[in-house]
Amino acid sequence: MTATATEAGRKPVSMAQALNRALRDAMADDPAVHVMGEDVGELGGVFRITDGLVKEFGEERCGDTPLAEAGILGTAVGMAMYGLRPVVEMQFDAFAYPGFEQLISHVARMRNRTRGAMPLPLTIRVPYGGGIGGVEHHSDSSEAYYLATPGLQVVTPATVADAYGLLRAAIASDDPVVFLEPKRLYWSRADWSPDDPAPVAPLGRAEIRRPGSSATLITYGPSLPVCMEAAEAATAEGWDLEVLDLRSLQPFDDETVCASVRRTGRAVVVHEASGFGGPGGEIAARVTERCFHHLEAPVLRVAGFDIPYPPPMLERHHLPGVDRILDTVGRLQWEADWTEGSGD
Amino acid sequence: MTVLEQRGSRNENYWPAPPPAWRPRVDPEPLLPDAEPYRLLGTDAVSRVDSGLLTELYGHLVRGRRYNAQATALTRQGRLAVYPSSTGQEACQVAAALVLEEQDWLFPSYRDTLAAVARGLDPVQALTLLRGDWHTGYDPREHRIAPLCTPLATQLPHAVGLARAARLKGDDVVAMALVGDGGTSEGDFHEALNFAAVWQAPVVFLVQNNGFAISVPLAKQSAAPSLAHKAVGYGMPGRLVDGNDAPALHEVLTEAVERARRGGGPTLVEAITYRVEAHTNADDATRYRTDDEVEQWRGHDPIALVERELSERGLLSDAFAQQVRDGAEELAAGLRDRMNQDPVLDPMDLFAHVYAEPTAQLREQEAQLRAELAAEAEGEAGSGRGPAHETTGKERP
Numbered sequence: 145m146t147a148t149a150t151e152a153g154r155k156p157v158s159m160a161q162a163l164n165r166a167l168r169d170a171m172a173d174d175p176a177v178h179v180m181g182e183d184v185g186e187l188g189g190v191f192r193i194t195d196g197l198v199k200e201f202g203e204e205r206c207g208d209t210p211l212a213e214a215g216i217l218g219t220a221v222g223m224a225m226y227g228l229r230p231v232v233e234m235q236f237d238a239f240a241y242p243g244f245e246q247l248i249s250h251v252a253r254m255r256n257r258t259r260g261a262m263p264l265p266l267t268i269r270v271p272y273g274g275g276i277g278g279v280e281h282h283s284d285s286s287e288a289y290y291l292a293t294p295g296l297q298v299v300t301p302a303t304v305a306d307a308y309g310l311l312r313a314a315i316a317s318d319d320p321v322v323f324l325e326p327k328r329l330y331w332s333r334a335d336w337s338p339d340d341p342a343p344v345a346p347l348g349r350a351e352i353r354r355p356g357s358s359a360t361l362i363t364y365g366p367s368l369p370v371c372m373e374a375a376e377a378a379t380a381e382g383w384d385l386e387v388l389d390l391r392s393l394q395p396f397d398d399e400t401v402c403a404s405v406r407r408t409g410r411a412v413v414v415h416e417a418s419g420f421g422g423p424g425g426e427i428a429a430r431v432t433e434r435c436f437h438h439l440e441a442p443v444l445r446v447a448g449f450d451i452p453y454p455p456p457m458l459e460r461h462h463l464p465g466v467d468r469i470l471d472t473v474g475r476l477q478w479e480a481d482w483t484e485g486s487g488d
Numbered sequence: 489m490t491v492l493e494q495r496g497s498r499n500e501n502y503w504p505a506p507p508p509a510w511r512p513r514v515d516p517e518p519l520l521p522d523a524e525p526y527r528l529l530g531t532d533a534v535s536r537v538d539s540g541l542l543t544e545l546y547g548h549l550v551r552g553r554r555y556n557a558q559a560t561a562l563t564r565q566g567r568l569a570v571y572p573s574s575t576g577q578e579a580c581q582v583a584a585a586l587v588l589e590e591q592d593w594l595f596p597s598y599r600d601t602l603a604a605v606a607r608g609l610d611p612v613q614a615l616t617l618l619r620g621d622w623h624t625g626y627d628p629r630e631h632r633i634a635p636l637c638t639p640l641a642t643q644l645p646h647a648v649g650l651a652r653a654a655r656l657k658g659d660d661v662v663a664m665a666l667v668g669d670g671g672t673s674e675g676d677f678h679e680a681l682n683f684a685a686v687w688q689a690p691v692v693f694l695v696q697n698n699g700f701a702i703s704v705p706l707a708k709q710s711a712a713p714s715l716a717h718k719a720v721g722y723g724m725p726g727r728l729v730d731g732n733d734a735p736a737l738h739e740v741l742t743e744a745v746e747r748a749r750r751g752g753g754p755t756l757v758e759a760i761t762y763r764v765e766a767h768t769n770a771d772d773a774t775r776y777r778t779d780d781e782v783e784q785w786r787g788h789d790p791i792a793l794v795e796r797e798l799s800e801r802g803l804l805s806d807a808f809a810q811q812v813r814d815g816a817e818e819l820a821a822g823l824r825d826r827m828n829q830d831p832v833l834d835p836m837d838l839f840a841h842v843y844a845e846p847t848a849q850l851r852e853q854e855a856q857l858r859a860e861l862a863a864e865a866e867g868e869a870g871s872g873r874g875p876a877h878e879t880t881g882k883e884r885p
Binding site for chain 2: 317
């Protein structure tokens with residue numbers, strides 16, 4: 145660790161700062177790591193995630209590109225083919241769509257099409273999700289598109305420590321990682337230091353953020369704080385909710401998810417992305433297939449409505465909130481009375 | 489001089505001069521291509537072409553034509569799923585490969601197997617994609633040939649990125665990126681050219697304009713005076729060359745590669761050529777073009793053109809011609825023999841190269857397939873049972 149890290153100690157740090165620190169540490173550790181994208185240089189990114197990197201590492205390591213997402217991703221593919229580890233920024237969720245062909249046709253399958261001869265260690269940072277009052281095309285939850293593509297890893301932090309640890313792990317991964325950054329958590333703060341014993345989190349492991357026995361809320365990214373709040377509020381009703389943060393959607397941690405649901409017997413999946421064709425359907429199916437005989441109720445979902453992301457003045461009606469989560473939890477009292485027979 | 493700087497402009501006293509950073513890069517060298525494609529064969533300038541180069545090109549062209557014919561025959565025998573022939577375009581393929589140094593990279597599209605073979609790739613490895621046993625049959629790093637690319641123009645930004653990465657590392661590497669006329673309409677083509685010019689990346693873009701994107705003629709593809717003209721807007725030189733004139737192509741591409749190598753940035757080269765055969769064996773070219781047109785182009789055949797020059801120089805002895813033909817036959821016979829052997833495939837490869845480490849889910853699916861294969865083998869041995877499926881999550885509480 146560098147001197148600045150040691151001096152830093154534990155202090156309130158925002159998720160944006162932790163991500164910035166992760167990029168800086170990764171670049172310092174490995175000269176192959178190159179940051180690229182629109183506005184990542186002098187401006188430091190529109191969310192300041194790349195702040196100061198150009199000063200520290202020069203334009204060659206952290207450079208502004210022409211404004212073209214397919215070009216950014218496509219040239220990053222070529223750079224990775226030559227042995228670099230590019231970290232590209234897509235600026236906003238819906239701005240990443242012009243890059244989809246490169247992502248789906250090349251990034252995701254270069255390892256596969258070359259029979260393992262040409263892995264692509266590429267990290268694609270995508271600020272995603274709503275709740276920041278963004279206008280049209282600035283608030284999409286696009287994780288389902290990425291999840292539908294084998295060859296990609298899809299990772300999303302919900303805590304400050306995970307922002308650092310998962311981004312370090314993503315950059316270190318020899319496979320391409322779509323790293324989804326929950327925009328509205330950029331300014332969330334936690335007491336954190338990168339000197340903590342295990343700052344680099346392994347990809348593919350879920351984390352139980354709040355143990356409970358009545359039901360499991362399965363969630364990730366921007367919905368985690370909402371679920372934590374819902375779990376606290378539910379105690380007033382006598383419900384002891386477990387909150388599980390997936391952290392990585394691909395690889396998917398069936399083991400931790402199933403262990404939790406088998407323990408609680410009930411599950412609700414919570415995410416901002418639209419429900420139909422969204423990750424919740426896949427997760428509910430997996431849980432049902434694996435835990436059917438442990439389930440006291442169907443696996444339910446609380447998701448965004450099946451609509452194009454709404455204008456900012458209406459988004460609070462669209463986003464899963466505490467009340468909607470609690471209402472859904474109430475529906476878990478499937479035939480049996482809530483107080484009897486839940487959990488083992 | 490930029491437009492806004494022009495003296496006598498009506499708004500001269502109205503608009504303040506823009507800050508310098510806003511001005512577009514104005515390259516002192518001419519960027520516009522010539523009005524007519526550059527030619528050497530049949531002109532006085534051909535005398536400066538080295539005889540050794542002519543004979544080398546001839547050997548590659550004849551072998552290339554034979555290779556195309558053999559590969560096309562293999563589609564009829566069902567040995568290749570598909571083959572996009574480059575018959576008539578051999579000069580482009582051969583020249584693109586020959587102008588590269590060992591450390592340089594080639595970025596071929598699906599029609600450019602011959603370029604890969606001319607660069608030295610095993611012809612069978614070059615056909616793996618088209619046979620269907622795997623997508624890429626070679627290690628791209630070993631040969632410095634990117635995987636044959638099926639989506640149009642998507643390999644062009646890869647070439648730019650790789651060339652830039654090499655330059656950042658201080659390596660002397662040039663990338664040769666191949667694309668067809670249809671591919672120049674794709675967004676990736678434009679983004680690649682723009683990035684290459686902004687970064688001054690050592691890349692050469694070779695457009696093989698063979699007149700048709702499957703069935704769509706160039707007039708419905710682009711309204712530009714030539715595809716080489718597109719270079720100007722990005723700030724790189726465009727060159728127009730007769731794509732059936734192998735020494736002219738060799739010269740133009742050599743200049744472009746040298747320019748890139750010495751830090752001069754990218755060049756866009758448009759080679760005017762013709763696809764004598766259909767798009768692939770699945771295409772009926774008689775629906776969109778006439779026999780007359782094809783015959784006309786046969787009269788401008790890349791092999792015949794070089795042959796004529798070699799004869800005029802007295803270099804095309806019967807013995808030499810026979811030697812070249814024998815070499816081509818040998819290539820074809822070797823290809824035929826090896827392609828007639830069934831490839832040995834391991835179904836477990838399906839799961840081996842998706843991620844560095846297969847996920848738990850892929851391991852489950854691998855076990856499922858293994859069980860299915862075992863059941864299949866058992867079935868073949870006479871048990872008559874269908875494939876067994878593993879069950880998961882059936883445990884009762």
